[in-house]
Amino acid sequence: MKIPFNKPFLTGKETEYIEDAVMFGKISGNGDFTKKSHQFFKDRYGFKKCLLTTSCTDALEMSAILVDIQPGDEVIMPSYTFVSTANAFILRGANIRFVDSRQDHPGIDEDLVEELINSKTKAIVVVHYAGVACDMEKIMGIAEQHNVYVVEDAAQAIESYFTFSDGTRKPLGAIGHLGCFSFHETKNIIAGEGGMLVVNDDALQARAEIIWEKGTNRSAFFRGDVDKYGWKDIGSSFLPSELTAAFLYAQLENLEKIQAKRRFIWKKYHIGLRLVADQLGMRLPEIPEYATNNAHMYYLVCESREQQKQLLDYLKRKKILAVFHYLSLHKSDFFKQKHDGRELPMSDLYSNRLIRLPFYFELGVAQQNYIMKNINRFSEKEISLQKFQIA
């Protein structure tokens, strides 16, 4: 591919910091770079308790353990999401109740959540699709009323905010009881594979640290809070190596620079594609009043499934790798027999019609112009075809 969908970006210090970690004599988890990364997030976003993980999947699995999912408990989440959002809770025995997406956005339709809550409901998991906030005021209200946990799958949502109706602004990941981030290579800030759990609920913090360290109180031991450590709970090896943390920290130091470039790319797509989108009957992303734009992704919602396929094929012939995204989880081979039969038409619509355009730090102006020019060419071809058919 001449223009890939994604391309990881080295800010310059990653391998230097990895060498530092080796020289410091510690490349397993929970060393200096892990602590510095935690501190970065605390300072910038006011997160109370941060724990780097080997993936966002692992942060979601920690969440499922922390909210104490028991077999038969129910968890509510959108169907239009990554498999890990669901698998993390299914591994603990949860039954998933999938919810449809909004008309104007692939995020969970907040108005469809409450009707699914019953005495077995343990948690609502929201996914901030494309880094754009769900209506967290509505979600937190429902959760409080019914006394269920809220887990934010903020995999795509670093450096994104939600504004409450009283004007308070909070970073995504800091609003629910738990927040889960990803540093997978396709994200704004990367570490190959990587993630982070943010623990906002004070009552869950001590246990989070134990679960993170394989079910032991090793962290407390190293802080000097206890004089020996041992096996206290279930848990796993959720913590990433210092190699991963060192790489991540180099990226975090360049967050502003990365975000500035990504916002530039996002805006250029958004201005440049307005006209052709109208011509093709496509929808462009919209940012609600209460949300900010972290420029994680640029997507189009096609007029039809056929148009999605045709445009993806057309761009592929031009050596541009645009891609579709999730497939409705309630219709997957694994889940379709378990689903309760409700139709989730918006989730299916985004599965069949959404296209993500190439988006990465090193995407140049000429490349972006080439992508947009080819979407215009596709449109002209379509329009002349329609004229021909009408004639």
Add this chain to the structure above:
Amino acid sequence: MKIPFNKPFLTGKETEYIEDAVMFGKISGNGDFTKKSHQFFKDRYGFKKCLLTTSCTDALEMSAILVDIQPGDEVIMPSYTFVSTANAFILRGANIRFVDSRQDHPGIDEDLVEELINSKTKAIVVVHYAGVACDMEKIMGIAEQHNVYVVEDAAQAIESYFTFSDGTRKPLGAIGHLGCFSFHETKNIIAGEGGMLVVNDDALQARAEIIWEKGTNRSAFFRGDVDKYGWKDIGSSFLPSELTAAFLYAQLENLEKIQAKRRFIWKKYHIGLRLVADQLGMRLPEIPEYATNNAHMYYLVCESREQQKQLLDYLKRKKILAVFHYLSLHKSDFFKQKHDGRELPMSDLYSNRLIRLPFYFELGVAQQNYIMKNINRFSEKEISLQKFQIA
């Protein structure tokens, strides 16, 4: 500490390969370096199916999913092991039946396994302590007779072998249905945090690949075996990043060099400490006929718990970090109420008396001499103290 217990070692190509991975445009999991690492293990050890993981813990968790642990199933394993050996199976709902260690070695006492097998038993997990093989002929015989799975916790056991009575020699990790390796910074071959699952049972291979890729058939898709991929099963993000795999591959290229140095260190301890061990009533490690020595660890078994404490303290004053190891899991805060009450005296003995000496690639001759000299000084002090007490 002047002499740490462990010190990670860069062979020289690690950061170069990490930069290569970035330049190849792929730093998430299952890229070129992951495939090259898998191939290395296949070529060197004849492993059929290898899957790098983010830790040995994760390889054990994959094993628990693959042998299809259901709540109430029983799993037999030594009490003298790391918490992850047990937690991986407890996360799937297993009840653990802990077994004592051998008199002559901290590994599982094979003769105590069969009496614990019943209709609920799903698997036997053996731990090749210090990289020295358990009697796999005995274990596989029991497993076959009772139709239970065998999982090898080969965390410490890279480049170590077992010889069957008919003369056949097999690498550890290739004998049970599943084998789990660690590349944690304390191991012979390191990647910070990291591990690998080896799938020896053909019937488990296809599912292993799906569980590894978050419950999707993405690996088959990328091979071109299926034309689209989706959600097929439970699973997690078990695969490590290419950053981790690149680091690991640089280490693997230097396996022979690393092993030669480690064998030298091991032998030097073994020869140099014979006399003083006899004086102190300590035991040195012994390698059974059927096993090989991969020079993972050098340990002493003290005469008493007091001696362990005194020697550790003495060495600490000399700025030498020697350390004890596992604490019997059946006596942990988490498990003691769940244990069936059997005494496991050898496990307790190793918990209370075993000392691991500093052991890493860059441990110099002068440092090793200094360590051994101080163990001798400790002995002289002990002996003169005894004389004084007798007098």
